[in-house]
Amino acid sequence: MKPAEASLPSDTEVQVKRSFDAPVKLVWRAYVEPDLMRRWCGGLPGWSMPVCEMEMRVGGKYRWRWRNEEQGQEFGFTGEVLEVIPHAKIVHTQIYDAGTLGGCMGSEPSIITVTFQEISGITNVSTTIKYASKADRDEALATGMTDGMEMSYKQLDAALGEM
């Protein structure tokens, strides 16, 4: 599959698209079942996901938290589900919980829209993060992603290279 493609559809949004070689019902499960989600979403070397709770219904809450024992660091995301169309769409709010990692991703929650579309066995997933303002988006991209996460993902790349 082609690597993820990121773009900036507007001043307040970031969009990431990727295709997966699997039917939508399996991709959907990987997004909504906590036990499956914690296996791919940010489970980096040194980092575990001790908290991965979600209630996939309108008004349901979720809480994701990652922890690095060695560095004694923690951060997470929380939010509320706004819309669920099975096998097609999830919309939820997201608030960054800086934990001990620090950084900021804006004061207002961002809105995450994930759409799923299956075409002959291939599932296209599009994720749009809409920040409350352009300043929030720029802040999120500058802090959240460059600091802790970038380092972690570099470790992941290295680990994948060894596999």
Next chain:
Amino acid sequence: MSDLVGHFSLTQPTISSHLKVLESAGLISRRKVAQLRPCKLVPERLKSVTDWLEQVQEIWEGNYKRLDALLAELKQAEKQE
């Protein structure tokens, strides 16, 4: 500007407003030479935008590679059922 108008099927005011946006974002710089306003790309600024997007892509791709592996496993499990 007059050079640009010939290249696009856009009106002069439309091009002018696009240039203003690019200039305010720091992606181009403009000078005044008599009646002309020659534009120049500011490559460093463009690079920071593409670096930024590449970084976002890298982060997500790391997760997605793991998701690929998980999906392959789920497909296999489904076949065996």
